[in-house]
Amino acid sequence: MININIQEKSWPATERTAKQSVIKNLKFSLESGEFICMVGPSGCGKSTLLNLLAGLDSDFEGQIQLESKSKNYSPHIGYVFQNPRLLPWRTVRENIDLALPEPLPEQSSVVVDNLIEVMGLTGAQHKYPEMLSLGMSRRVALVRAFAIQPDFLLMDEPFVSLDAPTARKVQKLLIDVWKKRPHTVLFVTHDLNEAILLADRILFLAPSPTKIIADIKIDISRESRDEEKIDRFKKKLFEENEEIRMLL
Amino acid sequence: MQNRWFYTLAPPALLIFSWQLLALVINSALLPAPFEVFSVLWQAITTGELLPNLGITLARLLVSFFIAMTIGTAIGIILGLRKPLDRFFDSWLIIFLNIPALVTIILCYVWFGLTEAAAILAIVINKLPNVVVTLREGTRALNKDYFEMAESYNFSRAKIIKHVILPQLHPFLIAAARSGLALIWKIVLVVELLGRSDGMGYQLHLFFQLFDVASIMAYTIAFVTVIQMIELIILKPLDRRAQRWRR
Numbered sequence: 313m314i315n316i317n318i319q320e321k322s323w324p325a326t327e328r329t330a331k332q333s334v335i336k337n338l339k340f341s342l343e344s345g346e347f348i349c350m351v352g353p354s355g356c357g358k359s360t361l362l363n364l365l366a367g368l369d370s371d372f373e374g375q376i377q378l379e380s381k382s383k384n385y386s387p388h389i390g391y392v393f394q395n396p397r398l399l400p401w402r403t404v405r406e407n408i409d410l411a412l413p414e415p416l417p418e419q420s421s422v423v424v425d426n427l428i429e430v431m432g433l434t435g436a437q438h439k440y441p442e443m444l445s446l447g448m449s450r451r452v453a454l455v456r457a458f459a460i461q462p463d464f465l466l467m468d469e470p471f472v473s474l475d476a477p478t479a480r481k482v483q484k485l486l487i488d489v490w491k492k493r494p495h496t497v498l499f500v501t502h503d504l505n506e507a508i509l510l511a512d513r514i515l516f517l518a519p520s521p522t523k524i525i526a527d528i529k530i531d532i533s534r535e536s537r538d539e540e541k542i543d544r545f546k547k548k549l550f551e552e553n554e555e556i557r558m559l560l
Numbered sequence: 561m562q563n564r565w566f567y568t569l570a571p572p573a574l575l576i577f578s579w580q581l582l583a584l585v586i587n588s589a590l591l592p593a594p595f596e597v598f599s600v601l602w603q604a605i606t607t608g609e610l611l612p613n614l615g616i617t618l619a620r621l622l623v624s625f626f627i628a629m630t631i632g633t634a635i636g637i638i639l640g641l642r643k644p645l646d647r648f649f650d651s652w653l654i655i656f657l658n659i660p661a662l663v664t665i666i667l668c669y670v671w672f673g674l675t676e677a678a679a680i681l682a683i684v685i686n687k688l689p690n691v692v693v694t695l696r697e698g699t700r701a702l703n704k705d706y707f708e709m710a711e712s713y714n715f716s717r718a719k720i721i722k723h724v725i726l727p728q729l730h731p732f733l734i735a736a737a738r739s740g741l742a743l744i745w746k747i748v749l750v751v752e753l754l755g756r757s758d759g760m761g762y763q764l765h766l767f768f769q770l771f772d773v774a775s776i777m778a779y780t781i782a783f784v785t786v787i788q789m790i791e792l793i794i795l796k797p798l799d800r801r802a803q804r805w806r807r
Contacts, residue, residue, distance in 0.1 A: 363708075366712045367711075367712070368708050368711055368712055389712065391709070391712040391713070393705070393708075393709065395705065397705050397706060397708075397709040399706060399723060399724065399727070400805055400806075401727040401802075401805045402723060402727075402805075410713075410715070410719065410723055411713040411715075413714060414716065440804075440805035440806075441805075442805060442806060442807045443807065456713075460713065
């Protein structure tokens, strides 16, 4: 269980602008092993929220409680950014290996080999990121996040600007890998179809300051989520929730 | 491959040819022909007069180069990271960048005597602001995205320096090294001319008093050759290594 309770996150006043409150009284929890999508218009504070959860920004009021298996264990957090953020001067394999915790966990090279193979990157292992297409780079970023065997995986629109067939392929790979080792995922997107395809539960966010306006469970079984069912679900959602329709 | 040889050999060949032509036209002791200069160079090498002086100058160059690069890189990175410090010391930097080399050299000799340490100090002071400015630019240009990635994946400090910071600073380090080497070459000779009794600068001073143009040119050739070697053997390979990931 992950409990998130953010009383306030704001950007300090500068010479030109007044203090700006981005997130206020945002409270929600994630079940262990749950796949949550967050949907909201751009600029609604989603990336800010992820940075708080990843511990990159500690300047806020509130608490984030991550589940912990035991006292001496700090949960692994994987973060897939909006851009792949691979170090261009290190090869694909080096990029992945660098992210692994030290000392190296047992069997980590087997885990990495396996992920690389599943994602179809075996031939690209020793290439530099600049030689890769965007779709491939995104897959490498996914492998890097999965390789650390995260307890909590944050994903910030990781498939944006991929063409539709490539995006579908990577989405499927994501679900396949996740199913083999279920862990809590928080996936941010502005694409509702993508959210319905991937999520157990969708949180709808409204901007400034960020608040949750709806919390919807997806009750279609994962195996049978095809375009038609997703469209039907979306339609129903819009009919029942005026607010969501206005939001998107 | 043929192309490569052409571009390595043809430009110096053309230079020597033009020089020969000019020497023939002018026909004066003030511009000796290439052959004459090369024979003087050979003589200077065989009599054992050139190499020791060249060695002394090279030693001064290397010592001051490493001191200036190390301190300059450290200061540059700190100023690049800390805005208030940068704002405070920016004017200092501009002042030191613009003090004429000759002034620092004279002052160092006046204050610290005609010593080796004063000579090295004068060279370092001349070179330092240059390195600081270059590395400050490099540090400012460091990409925040990579730091966030490194932080979220719990990179250790050593890992961050080795895999995130240094590769990004590499081009700036090379640039500072290149321009630094060129600058120090020019300054070290003046330093020797003014306050040392050995080294290339001192020798050139003697030749100047004797109006021995052939020797001056012979020494210049020895000089340029050494610089070319440093470029070819050290800097170019370093550069290539750092660029290999680029498309």
